Amino acid sequence: MAILGKPDKERLLAWYQENGRHELPWRKLQTPWAIFVAESLLRRTKASTVAGIYPSLIDEFRCPEDVLGQKNLWQQQTNPLGIASRANQFFSACEQLIQQHQGKVPGNYKNLITLPGVGHYIANAVISFGYHRPVYIIDTNTIRVASRVTGEQITQAEHRSKKAKRLLEHCFGDQDGLSPDLNFALLDLAFSICKTSKPDCNACPLSSRCEYGVAAANTA
């Protein structure tokens, strides 16, 4: 199984500095609330679509109280994203934030995971991007990259298992000391190069160390 070294991680981070989607609006904020709002909207929804409505949304709704005070406006503005039911879910989460966390988004996994609409992905995203603590975020993107690099298959159901985290740690090291930028780098790499279909291995900073990339080069 391929193992990436420090030079590979540095090459990936360098690629990210040069080619990452730094313009995504929630990347400029990176507060727990801003990240919580963004991730709630981003599930099963394209980043570019969310980016279209996010700036005005985060400007108008600066805390859970703002959301609950203007539910109709929230629904109206988020409706184009689809999955309208998640608006009600988000309202419930806001109520819980006010009742149990003084209106603040908590920073530990145990409290986050109890919020309606928050699963392992959003919990870790808030911890990583909102609180800047070293945890891997596990989603279709980071798993796709790790799966291709190692050549290990992994199913959607296994994303919640320890196997997913093991794959990431195997590729990019133990998560202690992990830079949040590595998570961003993996998401952006998965978006623009390590795509679901027709990945652009020629432009990938990891291709020489990636089982999928090496195989692609041999069959080209």
Place this chain on the structure above:
DNA sequence: GTCCGGACAA
């Protein structure tokens, strides 16, 4: 394992 959902690209 299945469902949710509109927007967008191919």
Place this chain on the structure above:
DNA sequence: TTGTCAGGAC
């Protein structure tokens, strides 16, 4: 028209 999208609940 199909496949896909920073998942989560049941």
